[in-house]
Amino acid sequence: MQHLEILRRSTYVHIAVDEESKVVGFITSISDGVLSAYIPLLEVRADARGRGIGSQLVRLMLDRLSDLYMVDLTCDPDTLGFYEHLGMRAATGASLRRPNALSIKANGGVASDSDGNHPIDDAP
Numbered sequence: 001m002q003h004l005e006i007l008r009r010s011t012y013v014h015i016a017v018d019e020e021s022k023v024v025g026f027i028t029s030i031s032d033g034v035l036s037a038y039i040p041l042l043e044v045r046a047d048a049r050g051r052g053i054g055s056q057l058v059r060l061m062l063d064r065l066s067d068l069y070m071v072d073l074t075c076d077p078d079t080l081g082f083y084e085h086l087g088m089r090a091a092t093g094a095s096l097r098r099p100n101a102l103s104i105k106a107n108g109g110v111a112s113d114s115d116g117n118h119p120i121d122d123a124p
């Protein structure tokens, strides 16, 4: 349920589907449409990884955002190589995470599913 809300509210979304039209991956971005964009989420289903789907999703999104000066995302150190492979470069940054906001939104029907899973647990 919250997955759909996140996809609906993102500026751009690319979704990868298999031969049976089941979703195997997605990427989202949020942009001001003038100068900058941020890529909050990229995920490929575990059983579909290693087949180039993640790379293709990132390429499609970077192409969609190709007229913008800055495209940023945050990632764990062990995922940096994946993005460098696609032409991105390491940068310094700052971030703030509010775990409490997840439960508040879950109660409001936005941020968690019936299993209590949050897509942003896998955020870049």
Ligand SMILES: CC(C)(COP(=O)(O)OP(=O)(O)OC[C@H]1O[C@@H](n2cnc3c(N)ncnc32)[C@H](O)[C@@H]1OP(=O)(O)O)[C@@H](O)C(=O)NCCC(=O)NCCS
Pocket: 042, 043, 044, 045, 048, 049, 050, 051, 052, 053, 054, 055, 056, 074, 075, 076, 078, 079, 080, 081, 082, 085, 122, 123, 124
């Ligand atoms: C990261 C992720 C999106 C990659 O998707 P994928 O479809 O498996 O990636 P690809 O098949 O396109 O891999 C392309 C290349 O990147 C490499 N790669 C994949 N995951 C990597 C990682 N975590 N770190 C470094 N390199 C990675 C692959 O080995 C491959 O290299 P090759 O072309 O030399 O063989 C996927 O592993 C995933 O969904 N992980 C869980 C969620 C996550 O971590 N999202 C990103 C948060 S920053």
